[in-house]
Amino acid sequence: MIKLQNVCKSYFLGDTEVKAVCDINLEIKDKEFIGILGSSGSGKSTLMYLIGLLEHPTSGKIFLDGNDVSKLTDSELSKIRNKTVGFVFQSFNLINKYTVFENVLLPTKYAREILDFNVRERVEELLKKFGIWDRRDFFPNKISGGQQQRVAIVRALMMKPKIIMADEPTGNLDSKTGDEILNILESLNKDFGVTVILVTHEKEVAARTKREIYIRDGKIVKKYL
Protein backbone atom coordinates (compact mmCIF):
# COMPACT_ATOMS: atom_id res chain seq x y z
CA MET A 1 0.00 0.00 0.00
CA ILE A 2 2.71 2.48 0.98
CA LYS A 3 6.20 2.11 -0.38
CA LEU A 4 9.18 4.35 0.26
CA GLN A 5 12.13 4.06 -2.12
CA ASN A 6 15.50 5.58 -1.13
CA VAL A 7 13.69 8.45 0.54
CA CYS A 8 15.76 11.31 2.00
CA LYS A 9 14.60 14.45 3.68
CA SER A 10 17.00 17.20 4.63
CA TYR A 11 16.60 20.66 6.10
CA PHE A 12 18.77 23.67 5.99
CA LEU A 13 19.77 25.19 9.27
CA GLY A 14 21.38 28.35 7.99
CA ASP A 15 23.88 27.05 5.45
CA THR A 16 24.35 23.57 6.85
CA GLU A 17 22.28 20.76 5.48
CA VAL A 18 20.80 18.49 8.12
CA LYS A 19 19.62 15.08 6.99
CA ALA A 20 16.57 14.24 9.05
CA VAL A 21 16.07 10.87 7.41
CA CYS A 22 17.96 9.17 4.58
CA ASP A 23 18.00 6.04 2.47
CA ILE A 24 14.67 4.92 3.77
CA ASN A 25 13.29 1.83 2.06
CA LEU A 26 10.08 0.67 3.62
CA GLU A 27 6.92 -1.04 2.58
CA ILE A 28 3.77 -0.97 4.64
CA LYS A 29 1.04 -3.32 3.61
CA ASP A 30 -2.68 -2.78 3.69
CA LYS A 31 -4.27 -3.28 7.13
CA GLU A 32 -0.94 -3.48 8.92
CA PHE A 33 -0.47 -2.32 12.51
CA ILE A 34 3.08 -1.09 12.50
CA GLY A 35 5.21 0.67 15.10
CA ILE A 36 8.03 3.06 14.30
CA LEU A 37 10.32 3.16 17.31
CA GLY A 38 13.05 5.72 17.79
CA SER A 39 14.45 8.10 20.35
CA SER A 40 13.77 11.81 20.13
CA GLY A 41 15.63 13.42 17.25
CA SER A 42 15.97 10.09 15.46
CA GLY A 43 13.87 11.30 12.54
CA LYS A 44 10.84 9.15 13.30
CA SER A 45 8.40 12.08 13.17
CA THR A 46 9.85 13.31 9.89
CA LEU A 47 9.36 9.82 8.54
CA MET A 48 5.76 9.83 9.68
CA TYR A 49 5.06 13.20 8.07
CA LEU A 50 6.60 11.95 4.83
CA ILE A 51 4.38 8.86 4.89
CA GLY A 52 1.44 11.09 5.85
CA LEU A 53 2.08 13.31 2.79
CA LEU A 54 2.58 16.47 4.80
CA GLU A 55 6.02 16.84 3.28
CA HIS A 56 7.78 16.26 0.00
CA PRO A 57 10.90 14.08 0.16
CA THR A 58 14.14 15.80 -0.84
CA SER A 59 14.97 12.73 -2.90
CA GLY A 60 13.57 9.28 -3.45
CA LYS A 61 10.03 8.22 -4.19
CA ILE A 62 6.90 7.51 -2.23
CA PHE A 63 4.21 5.29 -3.69
CA LEU A 64 0.67 5.12 -2.46
CA ASP A 65 -1.32 2.21 -3.89
CA GLY A 66 1.28 1.99 -6.62
CA ASN A 67 1.11 5.66 -7.62
CA ASP A 68 4.12 7.92 -7.21
CA VAL A 69 2.96 10.70 -4.92
CA SER A 70 6.33 12.32 -4.24
CA LYS A 71 5.94 14.93 -6.97
CA LEU A 72 2.28 15.82 -6.55
CA THR A 73 1.15 19.42 -6.10
CA ASP A 74 -0.01 20.84 -2.79
CA SER A 75 -3.65 20.63 -3.76
CA GLU A 76 -3.37 17.00 -4.92
CA LEU A 77 -1.56 16.00 -1.75
CA SER A 78 -4.09 17.84 0.40
CA LYS A 79 -6.88 15.96 -1.29
CA ILE A 80 -5.23 12.60 -0.56
CA ARG A 81 -4.50 13.61 3.06
CA ASN A 82 -8.08 14.63 3.51
CA LYS A 83 -9.49 11.40 2.12
CA THR A 84 -6.92 8.74 2.97
CA VAL A 85 -4.92 9.75 6.04
CA GLY A 86 -5.99 10.54 9.59
CA PHE A 87 -3.54 12.07 12.07
CA VAL A 88 -3.44 11.61 15.82
CA PHE A 89 -0.86 13.70 17.70
CA GLN A 90 0.85 13.64 21.06
CA SER A 91 -0.61 17.01 22.06
CA PHE A 92 -4.03 16.18 20.58
CA ASN A 93 -3.95 19.28 18.35
CA LEU A 94 -7.59 20.16 18.62
CA ILE A 95 -8.60 23.71 17.80
CA ASN A 96 -9.40 25.19 21.19
CA LYS A 97 -11.87 27.79 20.02
CA TYR A 98 -14.08 25.13 18.44
CA THR A 99 -16.30 22.72 20.34
CA VAL A 100 -15.72 18.98 20.22
CA PHE A 101 -18.44 18.71 17.60
CA GLU A 102 -16.94 21.45 15.42
CA ASN A 103 -13.45 19.99 15.74
CA VAL A 104 -14.62 16.61 14.54
CA LEU A 105 -16.42 18.26 11.63
CA LEU A 106 -13.28 20.03 10.39
CA PRO A 107 -12.04 17.46 7.82
CA THR A 108 -15.42 17.42 6.08
CA LYS A 109 -15.02 21.15 5.36
CA TYR A 110 -12.10 20.34 3.11
CA ALA A 111 -13.68 17.40 1.28
CA ARG A 112 -13.23 17.75 -2.48
CA GLU A 113 -16.00 15.37 -3.41
CA ILE A 114 -19.56 14.85 -2.32
CA LEU A 115 -19.45 12.65 0.78
CA ASP A 116 -21.12 9.25 0.75
CA PHE A 117 -22.31 9.64 4.34
CA ASN A 118 -24.37 12.04 6.37
CA VAL A 119 -21.90 14.17 8.29
CA ARG A 120 -23.96 14.72 11.40
CA GLU A 121 -25.02 11.12 11.68
CA ARG A 122 -21.42 9.98 11.35
CA VAL A 123 -20.26 12.43 14.02
CA GLU A 124 -22.96 11.18 16.36
CA GLU A 125 -22.16 7.53 15.66
CA LEU A 126 -18.42 7.96 16.23
CA LEU A 127 -18.69 10.18 19.29
CA LYS A 128 -21.11 7.70 20.85
CA LYS A 129 -18.86 4.79 20.00
CA PHE A 130 -15.97 6.41 21.86
CA GLY A 131 -18.12 7.55 24.76
CA ILE A 132 -17.76 11.30 24.28
CA TRP A 133 -21.13 12.16 22.76
CA ASP A 134 -22.12 13.95 25.97
CA ARG A 135 -19.02 16.12 25.57
CA ARG A 136 -19.91 17.31 22.06
CA ASP A 137 -20.56 20.94 23.02
CA PHE A 138 -17.53 21.23 25.29
CA PHE A 139 -14.42 23.11 24.30
CA PRO A 140 -11.27 20.94 24.25
CA ASN A 141 -9.68 22.59 27.29
CA LYS A 142 -12.70 21.62 29.39
CA ILE A 143 -12.33 17.89 28.93
CA SER A 144 -9.66 15.43 30.06
CA GLY A 145 -6.60 14.43 28.05
CA GLY A 146 -7.98 10.98 27.34
CA GLN A 147 -11.20 12.48 26.09
CA GLN A 148 -9.31 14.97 23.94
CA GLN A 149 -7.32 12.17 22.36
CA ARG A 150 -10.55 10.31 21.60
CA VAL A 151 -11.91 13.43 19.93
CA ALA A 152 -8.72 13.55 17.88
CA ILE A 153 -9.23 9.92 16.89
CA VAL A 154 -12.82 10.60 15.86
CA ARG A 155 -11.60 13.57 13.80
CA ALA A 156 -9.02 11.29 12.15
CA LEU A 157 -11.74 8.73 11.35
CA MET A 158 -14.31 11.20 9.99
CA MET A 159 -13.41 10.81 6.34
CA LYS A 160 -13.15 7.00 6.55
CA PRO A 161 -9.39 6.97 5.99
CA LYS A 162 -7.34 3.92 5.05
CA ILE A 163 -4.42 5.00 7.21
CA ILE A 164 -4.22 6.38 10.73
CA MET A 165 -0.92 7.92 11.74
CA ALA A 166 -0.42 8.32 15.46
CA ASP A 167 2.56 10.37 16.64
CA GLU A 168 3.27 9.53 20.30
CA PRO A 169 -0.48 9.29 21.00
CA THR A 170 0.09 8.29 24.60
CA GLY A 171 2.88 10.77 25.33
CA ASN A 172 0.72 13.25 27.22
CA LEU A 173 -1.43 10.69 29.00
CA ASP A 174 -1.10 8.65 32.17
CA SER A 175 -0.44 4.97 31.61
CA LYS A 176 -4.00 3.84 32.21
CA THR A 177 -5.51 6.33 29.77
CA GLY A 178 -2.67 5.70 27.36
CA ASP A 179 -3.52 2.05 27.46
CA GLU A 180 -7.14 2.79 26.58
CA ILE A 181 -6.03 4.84 23.58
CA LEU A 182 -3.77 2.02 22.44
CA ASN A 183 -6.71 -0.37 22.76
CA ILE A 184 -8.75 1.89 20.52
CA LEU A 185 -5.97 2.05 17.91
CA GLU A 186 -5.62 -1.71 18.08
CA SER A 187 -9.31 -2.24 17.53
CA LEU A 188 -9.35 0.19 14.60
CA ASN A 189 -6.82 -2.06 12.95
CA LYS A 190 -8.30 -5.36 14.01
CA ASP A 191 -12.03 -4.67 13.72
CA PHE A 192 -12.13 -2.01 10.99
CA GLY A 193 -9.15 -2.93 8.86
CA VAL A 194 -7.50 0.49 9.07
CA THR A 195 -3.75 0.61 8.56
CA VAL A 196 -2.33 2.04 11.79
CA ILE A 197 1.16 3.53 11.92
CA LEU A 198 2.23 4.23 15.46
CA VAL A 199 5.27 6.39 16.11
CA THR A 200 6.78 6.23 19.59
CA HIS A 201 9.95 6.24 21.63
CA GLU A 202 8.55 3.77 24.19
CA LYS A 203 9.40 0.13 23.66
CA GLU A 204 6.32 -1.06 25.53
CA VAL A 205 4.05 1.00 23.33
CA ALA A 206 5.70 -0.22 20.16
CA ALA A 207 5.39 -3.75 21.48
CA ARG A 208 1.62 -3.49 21.12
CA THR A 209 1.99 -3.37 17.33
CA LYS A 210 2.39 -6.34 15.03
CA ARG A 211 5.57 -5.15 13.34
CA GLU A 212 8.27 -2.85 14.66
CA ILE A 213 10.61 -0.66 12.67
CA TYR A 214 13.61 0.85 14.44
CA ILE A 215 14.96 4.18 13.39
CA ARG A 216 18.18 5.78 14.49
CA ASP A 217 19.99 8.85 13.20
CA GLY A 218 17.61 9.05 10.29
CA LYS A 219 18.10 5.49 9.15
CA ILE A 220 16.19 2.26 9.57
CA VAL A 221 18.25 -0.14 11.69
CA LYS A 222 17.83 -3.83 12.37
CA LYS A 223 17.97 -3.62 16.12
CA TYR A 224 16.73 -1.05 18.60
CA LEU A 225 19.47 0.00 20.99
Added chain:
Amino acid sequence: MKIQNGYLDLFKAAMADFKRSKIRTFLTSLGIMIGVLSVVLLIALGLGLKNYLAQQFESLGANLIIIFPGNISSSEEGGGLGNFGAGFAGGANFDEKDYTNLTRIQEADYVVPLFMKSSVIESEGERKLGYLMGSSEDSFKILNLEILEGEFFTKGDVLGRAKKAVLGESLATNLYEAPQDAVGKTIRVSDQRFKVMGVYKKKGDREQDNAAVVPYRTTFGTLNPDETFFTIYLGTRDEGDIEVVKEKAKEILLKRYETDDFTVTEQSELLSTINQIFNIVNGVLIAIGSISLLVGGIGIMNIMYATVTERTKEVGIRRAVGATERDILSQFLAEAVLLSVFGGLLGLILASFIVLGVRQFFPASINLLAVLISLFVSSGIGIFFGVFPARRAAKLPPIEAIRYE
Protein backbone atom coordinates in the same frame (compact mmCIF):
# COMPACT_ATOMS: atom_id res chain seq x y z
CA MET B 1 -23.89 17.20 1.57
CA LYS B 2 -21.54 20.02 0.96
CA ILE B 3 -18.59 20.65 -1.24
CA GLN B 4 -15.62 22.14 0.58
CA ASN B 5 -15.42 25.75 1.64
CA GLY B 6 -18.49 27.44 0.33
CA TYR B 7 -18.45 31.18 0.83
CA LEU B 8 -20.95 30.69 3.60
CA ASP B 9 -18.51 28.46 5.48
CA LEU B 10 -15.76 31.06 5.13
CA PHE B 11 -18.12 33.74 6.34
CA LYS B 12 -19.24 31.66 9.31
CA ALA B 13 -15.70 30.78 10.31
CA ALA B 14 -14.65 34.42 10.16
CA MET B 15 -17.67 35.56 12.15
CA ALA B 16 -16.94 32.92 14.79
CA ASP B 17 -13.44 34.31 15.15
CA PHE B 18 -14.69 37.88 15.37
CA LYS B 19 -17.13 36.93 18.12
CA ARG B 20 -14.27 35.55 20.16
CA SER B 21 -12.35 38.81 19.98
CA LYS B 22 -14.97 41.50 19.76
CA ILE B 23 -12.86 44.38 20.97
CA ARG B 24 -10.01 43.62 18.60
CA THR B 25 -12.42 43.25 15.70
CA PHE B 26 -14.07 46.54 16.50
CA LEU B 27 -10.80 48.44 16.93
CA THR B 28 -9.42 47.05 13.69
CA SER B 29 -12.55 48.02 11.82
CA LEU B 30 -12.47 51.44 13.43
CA GLY B 31 -9.58 52.53 11.21
CA ILE B 32 -11.52 51.73 8.05
CA MET B 33 -14.64 53.19 9.58
CA ILE B 34 -12.96 56.54 10.13
CA GLY B 35 -11.48 56.46 6.65
CA VAL B 36 -14.79 55.72 4.93
CA LEU B 37 -16.54 58.20 7.19
CA SER B 38 -14.20 61.02 6.23
CA VAL B 39 -14.23 60.24 2.53
CA VAL B 40 -18.01 59.91 2.35
CA LEU B 41 -18.53 63.05 4.41
CA LEU B 42 -16.12 65.06 2.30
CA ILE B 43 -17.83 63.87 -0.89
CA ALA B 44 -21.23 64.64 0.62
CA LEU B 45 -20.25 68.14 1.74
CA GLY B 46 -18.33 68.95 -1.42
CA LEU B 47 -21.06 67.76 -3.76
CA GLY B 48 -23.69 69.44 -1.63
CA LEU B 49 -21.92 72.77 -1.80
CA LYS B 50 -21.37 72.43 -5.53
CA ASN B 51 -25.01 71.57 -6.16
CA TYR B 52 -26.09 74.43 -3.95
CA LEU B 53 -24.04 76.96 -5.87
CA ALA B 54 -25.10 75.53 -9.20
CA GLN B 55 -28.71 75.73 -8.13
CA GLN B 56 -28.28 79.35 -7.12
CA PHE B 57 -27.02 80.26 -10.53
CA GLU B 58 -29.67 78.24 -12.27
CA SER B 59 -32.35 80.01 -10.29
CA LEU B 60 -31.33 83.19 -12.05
CA GLY B 61 -33.17 83.56 -15.32
CA ALA B 62 -31.94 82.14 -18.59
CA ASN B 63 -30.15 84.33 -21.16
CA LEU B 64 -28.49 86.15 -18.34
CA ILE B 65 -25.20 87.97 -18.62
CA ILE B 66 -23.38 88.71 -15.42
CA ILE B 67 -20.78 91.44 -14.99
CA PHE B 68 -18.67 91.52 -11.87
CA PRO B 69 -15.33 92.95 -10.76
CA GLY B 70 -12.12 90.96 -11.22
CA ASN B 71 -11.27 88.41 -13.91
CA ILE B 72 -11.98 84.70 -13.82
CA SER B 73 -11.96 84.23 -17.58
CA SER B 74 -10.00 81.09 -18.30
CA SER B 75 -9.64 81.57 -22.04
CA GLU B 76 -7.96 84.93 -22.08
CA GLU B 77 -4.27 85.42 -21.36
CA GLY B 78 -4.05 82.07 -19.59
CA GLY B 79 -5.02 83.63 -16.30
CA GLY B 80 -7.49 80.86 -15.68
CA LEU B 81 -8.56 79.96 -12.21
CA GLY B 82 -5.52 81.62 -10.75
CA ASN B 83 -7.22 84.99 -10.89
CA PHE B 84 -10.44 83.79 -9.40
CA GLY B 85 -9.87 85.39 -6.05
CA ALA B 86 -9.66 88.78 -7.70
CA GLY B 87 -13.35 88.51 -8.45
CA PHE B 88 -14.01 88.85 -4.76
CA ALA B 89 -11.03 90.86 -3.71
CA GLY B 90 -10.72 93.75 -6.07
CA GLY B 91 -11.09 95.05 -9.60
CA ALA B 92 -13.52 97.60 -10.86
CA ASN B 93 -16.05 99.43 -8.71
CA PHE B 94 -19.08 99.75 -10.92
CA ASP B 95 -21.17 102.87 -10.42
CA GLU B 96 -24.31 104.39 -11.78
CA LYS B 97 -22.49 105.75 -14.79
CA ASP B 98 -21.54 102.23 -15.90
CA TYR B 99 -25.13 101.19 -15.40
CA THR B 100 -26.41 104.04 -17.52
CA ASN B 101 -23.85 103.32 -20.22
CA LEU B 102 -24.86 99.67 -20.31
CA THR B 103 -28.56 100.54 -20.67
CA ARG B 104 -27.66 102.01 -24.04
CA ILE B 105 -27.06 98.53 -25.49
CA GLN B 106 -30.09 98.05 -27.69
CA GLU B 107 -30.13 94.25 -27.62
CA ALA B 108 -30.19 94.20 -23.82
CA ASP B 109 -33.79 94.08 -22.64
CA TYR B 110 -32.97 94.46 -18.99
CA VAL B 111 -30.03 95.99 -17.24
CA VAL B 112 -30.08 95.52 -13.48
CA PRO B 113 -27.47 96.80 -11.03
CA LEU B 114 -27.12 95.03 -7.72
CA PHE B 115 -25.68 96.26 -4.47
CA MET B 116 -25.71 93.79 -1.63
CA LYS B 117 -24.54 93.64 1.94
CA SER B 118 -25.47 91.60 4.96
CA SER B 119 -27.27 93.71 7.50
CA VAL B 120 -29.26 93.59 10.67
CA ILE B 121 -32.88 94.25 9.83
CA GLU B 122 -35.12 95.49 12.62
CA SER B 123 -38.83 95.77 12.96
CA GLU B 124 -41.20 95.90 15.92
CA GLY B 125 -38.42 95.03 18.33
CA GLU B 126 -37.22 92.01 16.31
CA ARG B 127 -33.64 92.06 15.03
CA LYS B 128 -32.77 89.59 12.29
CA LEU B 129 -29.66 89.09 10.21
CA GLY B 130 -30.49 89.35 6.55
CA TYR B 131 -29.28 90.96 3.36
CA LEU B 132 -29.91 94.41 2.02
CA MET B 133 -30.13 94.45 -1.77
CA GLY B 134 -30.18 97.67 -3.71
CA SER B 135 -31.45 97.15 -7.23
CA SER B 136 -33.86 98.38 -9.89
CA GLU B 137 -37.46 97.42 -10.64
CA ASP B 138 -36.31 95.00 -13.33
CA SER B 139 -34.51 92.87 -10.75
CA PHE B 140 -37.77 91.12 -9.90
CA LYS B 141 -38.11 89.98 -13.50
CA ILE B 142 -34.52 89.01 -14.00
CA LEU B 143 -34.35 87.06 -10.75
CA ASN B 144 -37.66 85.33 -11.44
CA LEU B 145 -39.26 86.54 -8.23
CA GLU B 146 -42.98 85.99 -7.70
CA ILE B 147 -45.05 88.23 -5.47
CA LEU B 148 -46.72 86.60 -2.48
CA GLU B 149 -48.35 89.64 -0.93
CA GLY B 150 -48.46 93.33 -1.83
CA GLU B 151 -46.42 94.52 -4.83
CA PHE B 152 -42.92 95.28 -6.11
CA PHE B 153 -41.57 98.82 -6.27
CA THR B 154 -41.55 100.68 -9.59
CA LYS B 155 -39.19 102.70 -11.75
CA GLY B 156 -40.66 105.81 -10.20
CA ASP B 157 -39.70 104.56 -6.77
CA VAL B 158 -36.10 104.07 -7.94
CA LEU B 159 -35.83 107.50 -9.47
CA GLY B 160 -37.57 109.12 -6.50
CA ARG B 161 -35.32 107.35 -3.96
CA ALA B 162 -38.45 106.02 -2.30
CA LYS B 163 -37.94 104.45 1.11
CA LYS B 164 -39.70 101.28 0.15
CA ALA B 165 -38.70 97.64 0.52
CA VAL B 166 -39.83 94.25 -0.74
CA LEU B 167 -38.97 91.35 1.57
CA GLY B 168 -38.08 87.75 0.95
CA GLU B 169 -40.53 85.25 2.42
CA SER B 170 -38.04 83.84 4.95
CA LEU B 171 -37.10 87.27 6.26
CA ALA B 172 -40.74 88.31 6.50
CA THR B 173 -41.57 85.11 8.38
CA ASN B 174 -38.69 85.69 10.77
CA LEU B 175 -39.80 89.21 11.51
CA TYR B 176 -43.60 88.87 11.62
CA GLU B 177 -44.50 85.19 11.90
CA ALA B 178 -47.00 85.42 9.03
CA PRO B 179 -45.40 86.93 5.91
CA GLN B 180 -48.76 88.50 4.96
CA ASP B 181 -48.52 90.75 8.02
CA ALA B 182 -45.36 92.38 6.71
CA VAL B 183 -47.02 94.67 4.17
CA GLY B 184 -47.42 98.17 5.55
CA LYS B 185 -44.94 97.66 8.37
CA THR B 186 -41.72 99.61 8.70
CA ILE B 187 -38.25 98.05 8.80
CA ARG B 188 -35.05 99.70 9.92
CA VAL B 189 -31.59 99.06 8.46
CA SER B 190 -28.82 101.04 10.16
CA ASP B 191 -30.44 104.48 10.51
CA GLN B 192 -32.72 104.15 7.51
CA ARG B 193 -36.38 103.27 7.61
CA PHE B 194 -38.24 101.55 4.79
CA LYS B 195 -41.89 100.84 4.31
CA VAL B 196 -42.61 97.22 3.34
CA MET B 197 -44.54 97.14 0.05
CA GLY B 198 -44.59 93.47 -0.63
CA VAL B 199 -43.26 89.99 0.03
CA TYR B 200 -42.00 87.59 -2.67
CA LYS B 201 -42.12 83.81 -2.61
CA LYS B 202 -39.30 81.63 -1.39
CA LYS B 203 -36.88 80.46 -4.05
CA GLY B 204 -34.68 78.13 -2.03
CA ASP B 205 -31.77 80.55 -2.26
CA ARG B 206 -30.71 81.51 1.25
CA GLU B 207 -29.51 85.02 0.40
CA GLN B 208 -32.42 85.89 -1.81
CA ASP B 209 -35.00 84.53 0.64
CA ASN B 210 -33.56 86.56 3.49
CA ALA B 211 -33.20 89.83 1.60
CA ALA B 212 -34.87 93.18 1.78
CA VAL B 213 -34.81 94.55 -1.77
CA VAL B 214 -34.86 98.35 -1.95
CA PRO B 215 -34.44 100.84 -4.85
CA TYR B 216 -30.70 101.13 -5.47
CA ARG B 217 -30.67 104.89 -5.40
CA THR B 218 -32.15 104.87 -1.94
CA THR B 219 -29.05 103.03 -0.66
CA PHE B 220 -26.76 105.79 -1.89
CA GLY B 221 -25.68 107.65 1.20
CA THR B 222 -25.19 105.97 4.53
CA LEU B 223 -25.92 102.42 3.36
CA ASN B 224 -23.78 102.50 0.22
CA PRO B 225 -21.49 105.52 0.63
CA ASP B 226 -19.31 104.65 -2.39
CA GLU B 227 -22.41 104.37 -4.59
CA THR B 228 -21.10 101.22 -6.24
CA PHE B 229 -22.57 97.92 -7.40
CA PHE B 230 -21.35 94.44 -6.78
CA THR B 231 -22.83 93.04 -9.96
CA ILE B 232 -24.65 94.24 -13.03
CA TYR B 233 -27.00 91.81 -14.77
CA LEU B 234 -28.00 92.11 -18.40
CA GLY B 235 -30.90 90.12 -19.78
CA THR B 236 -31.93 89.42 -23.37
CA ARG B 237 -35.16 87.97 -24.62
CA ASP B 238 -33.45 86.32 -27.56
CA GLU B 239 -30.72 83.79 -26.86
CA GLY B 240 -29.01 84.79 -30.12
CA ASP B 241 -28.31 88.24 -28.73
CA ILE B 242 -26.16 87.02 -25.84
CA GLU B 243 -22.85 87.18 -27.69
CA VAL B 244 -23.58 90.63 -29.13
CA VAL B 245 -24.56 92.00 -25.75
CA LYS B 246 -21.43 90.53 -24.14
CA GLU B 247 -19.20 92.11 -26.78
CA LYS B 248 -20.87 95.48 -26.49
CA ALA B 249 -20.76 95.40 -22.70
CA LYS B 250 -17.03 94.67 -22.79
CA GLU B 251 -16.48 97.50 -25.25
CA ILE B 252 -18.31 99.93 -23.01
CA LEU B 253 -16.52 98.87 -19.83
CA LEU B 254 -13.07 98.89 -21.49
CA LYS B 255 -13.43 102.64 -21.95
CA ARG B 256 -13.16 103.04 -18.21
CA TYR B 257 -11.42 99.87 -16.93
CA GLU B 258 -8.60 97.45 -17.77
CA THR B 259 -9.33 93.93 -19.07
CA ASP B 260 -8.39 92.39 -15.75
CA ASP B 261 -10.69 94.61 -13.73
CA PHE B 262 -13.98 92.99 -14.68
CA THR B 263 -15.57 89.86 -16.03
CA VAL B 264 -18.44 89.61 -18.46
CA THR B 265 -19.79 86.13 -18.34
CA GLU B 266 -23.01 84.24 -18.73
CA GLN B 267 -24.76 81.86 -16.45
CA SER B 268 -23.61 78.65 -18.16
CA GLU B 269 -19.99 79.79 -18.30
CA LEU B 270 -19.98 80.68 -14.66
CA LEU B 271 -21.54 77.37 -13.82
CA SER B 272 -18.83 75.43 -15.60
CA THR B 273 -16.16 77.49 -13.86
CA ILE B 274 -17.71 76.68 -10.50
CA ASN B 275 -17.87 73.02 -11.43
CA GLN B 276 -14.23 73.09 -12.42
CA ILE B 277 -13.18 74.63 -9.14
CA PHE B 278 -15.22 72.24 -7.08
CA ASN B 279 -13.96 69.21 -8.93
CA ILE B 280 -10.44 70.20 -7.95
CA VAL B 281 -11.41 71.02 -4.38
CA ASN B 282 -13.32 67.75 -4.02
CA GLY B 283 -10.43 65.79 -5.49
CA VAL B 284 -8.04 67.27 -2.96
CA LEU B 285 -10.47 66.64 -0.09
CA ILE B 286 -10.96 63.02 -1.12
CA ALA B 287 -7.22 62.54 -1.40
CA ILE B 288 -6.80 63.82 2.14
CA GLY B 289 -9.61 61.59 3.39
CA SER B 290 -8.03 58.62 1.65
CA ILE B 291 -4.98 58.91 3.86
CA SER B 292 -7.07 57.74 6.79
CA LEU B 293 -8.33 54.83 4.67
CA LEU B 294 -4.73 53.90 4.01
CA VAL B 295 -3.91 54.04 7.69
CA GLY B 296 -6.94 51.86 8.41
CA GLY B 297 -5.76 49.36 5.83
CA ILE B 298 -2.33 49.19 7.43
CA GLY B 299 -4.07 48.57 10.76
CA ILE B 300 -5.87 45.59 9.25
CA MET B 301 -2.64 44.26 7.80
CA ASN B 302 -0.94 44.58 11.17
CA ILE B 303 -3.68 42.72 12.99
CA MET B 304 -3.85 40.04 10.32
CA TYR B 305 -0.11 39.37 10.65
CA ALA B 306 -0.55 39.05 14.40
CA THR B 307 -3.52 36.72 13.86
CA VAL B 308 -1.53 34.52 11.51
CA THR B 309 1.24 34.11 14.06
CA GLU B 310 -1.24 33.47 16.82
CA ARG B 311 -3.02 30.83 14.78
CA THR B 312 -0.01 29.09 13.30
CA LYS B 313 -0.92 25.85 15.02
CA GLU B 314 -4.48 26.05 13.75
CA VAL B 315 -3.11 26.44 10.23
CA GLY B 316 -0.99 23.33 10.74
CA ILE B 317 -3.98 21.34 11.99
CA ARG B 318 -6.13 22.44 9.08
CA ARG B 319 -3.38 21.52 6.64
CA ALA B 320 -3.06 18.08 8.23
CA VAL B 321 -6.76 17.34 7.82
CA GLY B 322 -6.65 18.31 4.16
CA ALA B 323 -6.75 22.09 3.74
CA THR B 324 -4.82 23.32 0.69
CA GLU B 325 -2.71 26.46 0.64
CA ARG B 326 -5.56 28.04 -1.22
CA ASP B 327 -8.06 27.12 1.50
CA ILE B 328 -5.89 28.79 4.11
CA LEU B 329 -5.40 31.84 1.90
CA SER B 330 -9.15 32.21 1.37
CA GLN B 331 -9.83 31.84 5.07
CA PHE B 332 -7.54 34.68 6.13
CA LEU B 333 -8.42 36.83 3.16
CA ALA B 334 -12.12 36.45 3.93
CA GLU B 335 -11.44 37.66 7.44
CA ALA B 336 -9.52 40.70 6.27
CA VAL B 337 -12.19 41.62 3.74
CA LEU B 338 -14.99 41.15 6.24
CA LEU B 339 -13.19 43.30 8.81
CA SER B 340 -12.74 45.98 6.22
CA VAL B 341 -16.27 45.87 4.82
CA PHE B 342 -17.66 45.85 8.34
CA GLY B 343 -15.70 49.03 9.05
CA GLY B 344 -16.83 50.49 5.75
CA LEU B 345 -20.48 49.84 6.53
CA LEU B 346 -20.13 51.37 9.98
CA GLY B 347 -18.50 54.43 8.47
CA LEU B 348 -21.22 54.74 5.89
CA ILE B 349 -23.99 54.50 8.46
CA LEU B 350 -22.31 57.06 10.69
CA ALA B 351 -21.74 59.37 7.73
CA SER B 352 -25.43 59.11 6.82
CA PHE B 353 -26.44 60.17 10.30
CA ILE B 354 -24.04 63.11 10.29
CA VAL B 355 -25.26 64.22 6.88
CA LEU B 356 -28.86 64.02 8.08
CA GLY B 357 -27.93 66.18 11.05
CA VAL B 358 -25.88 68.69 9.09
CA ARG B 359 -28.50 69.01 6.39
CA GLN B 360 -30.53 71.54 8.31
CA PHE B 361 -27.89 74.18 7.87
CA PHE B 362 -25.67 72.84 5.11
CA PRO B 363 -26.73 71.38 1.78
CA ALA B 364 -24.92 68.02 2.12
CA SER B 365 -26.16 64.90 0.39
CA ILE B 366 -25.07 61.27 0.12
CA ASN B 367 -25.52 59.72 -3.27
CA LEU B 368 -25.45 56.14 -4.48
CA LEU B 369 -22.02 56.68 -5.97
CA ALA B 370 -20.53 57.51 -2.57
CA VAL B 371 -22.11 54.39 -1.12
CA LEU B 372 -20.82 52.14 -3.89
CA ILE B 373 -17.37 53.69 -3.83
CA SER B 374 -17.03 53.29 -0.10
CA LEU B 375 -18.05 49.62 -0.19
CA PHE B 376 -15.82 48.90 -3.17
CA VAL B 377 -12.88 50.74 -1.68
CA SER B 378 -13.20 49.09 1.71
CA SER B 379 -13.37 45.59 0.26
CA GLY B 380 -10.48 46.50 -2.04
CA ILE B 381 -8.46 47.59 0.98
CA GLY B 382 -9.33 44.33 2.73
CA ILE B 383 -8.04 42.34 -0.23
CA PHE B 384 -4.96 44.46 -0.75
CA PHE B 385 -3.85 44.59 2.86
CA GLY B 386 -5.13 41.10 3.68
CA VAL B 387 -3.40 39.23 0.91
CA PHE B 388 0.13 39.50 2.32
CA PRO B 389 -0.68 38.09 5.78
CA ALA B 390 -2.95 35.48 4.20
CA ARG B 391 -0.14 34.40 1.89
CA ARG B 392 2.19 34.05 4.82
CA ALA B 393 -0.36 31.78 6.53
CA ALA B 394 -0.85 29.72 3.38
CA LYS B 395 2.88 29.26 2.85
CA LEU B 396 3.60 28.06 6.39
CA PRO B 397 5.20 24.62 6.19
CA PRO B 398 2.55 22.29 7.69
CA ILE B 399 4.96 20.42 9.96
CA GLU B 400 6.49 23.49 11.50
CA ALA B 401 3.05 25.00 11.90
CA ILE B 402 1.67 21.97 13.67
CA ARG B 403 4.59 21.85 16.11
CA TYR B 404 4.33 25.57 16.83
CA GLU B 405 3.46 26.35 20.42
